[in-house]
Amino acid sequence: MQLHFAPLQGYTTALYRRLHHTMWGGIDYYYTPFVRIEKESFRRRDLADISPENNKEIPTIPQMLPRDADELRRITQLFLSQGYTCADINMGCPFPPIALHKRGSGLLPHVSMVEDLLAATKEFPEMKFSIKMRLGWQSTDEWKHLIDILNATPLTHVTIHPRIGQQQYKGDICYEAFEQLASRCSHPIIYNGDLCTPQDVEHILQQYNFLTGIMIGRGLLARPYLSLWLNNIRQYDPHSIICHTQLFHDKLFEALQQTSQGNSQLMQRAHALWEYFLPHAPRKLRKNVIKSSSPTQYMHATDTLFDTWANDTETYPL
Numbered sequence: 001m002q003l004h005f006a007p008l009q010g011y012t013t014a015l016y017r018r019l020h021h022t023m024w025g026g027i028d029y030y031y032t033p034f035v036r037i038e039k040e041s042f043r044r045r046d047l048a049d050i051s052p053e054n055n056k057e058i059p060t061i062p063q064m065l066p067r068d069a070d071e072l073r074r075i076t077q078l079f080l081s082q083g084y085t086c087a088d089i090n091m092g093c094p095f096p097p098i099a100l101h102k103r104g105s106g107l108l109p110h111v112s113m114v115e116d117l118l119a120a121t122k123e124f125p126e127m128k129f130s131i132k133m134r135l136g137w138q139s140t141d142e143w144k145h146l147i148d149i150l151n152a153t154p155l156t157h158v159t160i161h162p163r164i165g166q167q168q169y170k171g172d173i174c175y176e177a178f179e180q181l182a183s184r185c186s187h188p189i190i191y192n193g194d195l196c197t198p199q200d201v202e203h204i205l206q207q208y209n210f211l212t213g214i215m216i217g218r219g220l221l222a223r224p225y226l227s228l229w230l231n232n233i234r235q236y237d238p239h240s241i242i243c244h245t246q247l248f249h250d251k252l253f254e255a256l257q258q259t260s261q262g263n264s265q266l267m268q269r270a271h272a273l274w275e276y277f278l279p280h281a282p283r284k285l286r287k288n289v290i291k292s293s294s295p296t297q298y299m300h301a302t303d304t305l306f307d308t309w310a311n312d313t314e315t316y317p318l
C-alpha cells in the first residue's frame with residue numbers, strides 16, 4: 001500500500017518535505033504544491049521548490065496546474081529539464097480564483113479542454129503522468145463525461161478526492177460516486193480525503209481493497225508522525241514522539257527565521273503553521289502559542305507546550 005503526502009500550497013515546501021523525509025520517513029511519494037504559469041512565466045519560488053538541489057534524495061513528484069495543452073507542454077519541459085520523469089496534473093484545485101479560470105477542478109466541466117490537455121501528454125513518452133482530481137466542479141456526475149478520456153490516457157495513477165470543487169475541503173465526501181468512478185477507471189487508484197488517524201486509514205482500506213495507495217494532506221500536517229504509525233514503526237513511545245515532534249518543529253521554525261524578513265513576517269508564518277499542526281495538543285498551551293507576539297514569547301510557549309505534553313500523554317493522547 002503506497003502512502004503519498006499530498007501537496008499543500010504554503011505548507012509542504014521543499015524544506016518541509018526534506019525535514020519530514022529525514023525526520024519521520026515512511027512516505028512513498030511527496031508532491032510539490034502546483035507549479036503554474038503566471039503572466040507567461042514561472043514563479044521564482046516554484047522554480048526553487050522543484051529544483052533538484054532542494055529535492056535531493058526525496059521521492060518527489062512535481063505537480064502542475066495547466067489550463068491548456070500549451071501550458072502542459074511548457075511545464076512538462078520544465079520538469080524534464082530538472083530531471084523529473086513523473087509529473088502530476090492538478091484537476092482538483094477548488095479555489096475560485098483558479099477554478100473560475102478553468103484550472104484545477106474548474107477544468108472538469110470542460111470535456112474538450114480536458115481532452116486536448118491530456119492528448120498533449122502523449123507527446124512526452126519519457127514522462128509518466130498522473131492526475132489528481134475531484135468528482136466535478138458543480139456536480140458529482142461530471143467525471144462521467146471524462147472517464148473515457150482518462151482511460152485512453154496512459155497514466156501511472158489517478159488520485160481521487162471525492163468532493164466537488166464547490167465544497168472546497170469541507171462537507172460530505174461522496175463515497176458512492178467515488179466507488180462508481182473507481183470501478184470505471186482503468187488506472188490504479190489512490191484515495192484522498194479526511195484521513196486523520198490510523199483508524200480512518202484502516203477503515204478506508206477495509207472498504208476499498210482495490211486501492212493502490214492513499215494520499216494524506218491535513219492529517220500529516222496535524223500529526224507528522226502518522227507515517228511512522230502507518231508503517232507499523234512503533235519503536236517510539238509517546239514521550240519520544242512528542243520530543244521528536246518538538247525537534248521537527250524547532251527545525252521548521254529555525255528555517256522560517258532564516259528566510260523571513262522581519263519578526264512580523266516570521267510570526268505570521270509561524271502562526272500559519274499552527275493552523276493545521278497538532279490540533280489535539282493541550283488547548284490552553286496551544287492558544288498561548290497562537291497568541292504569542294514575538295519570537296521569544298513564541299519559543300517559550302512552544303517549549304512549555306511540548307514539555308507539558310510529553311509528561312502527560314494520557315490526558316492528551318497523540
Ligand SMILES: Cc1cc2nc3c(=O)[nH]c(=O)nc-3n(C[C@H](O)[C@H](O)[C@H](O)COP(=O)(O)O)c2cc1C
Binds near residue numbers: 033193194
Ligand atoms: C492549504 C491547502 C493547500 C493545498 N494545495 C494543494 C496543491 O497545491 N495541489 C493540490 O493538488 N492540492 C492541494 N490541496 C489539496 C490537498 O492536496 C488535499 O487534496 C486535500 O487537503 C484533501 O486531503 P486531506 O483531507 O488529506 O487534507 C491543498 C489543500 C489545502 C488545505
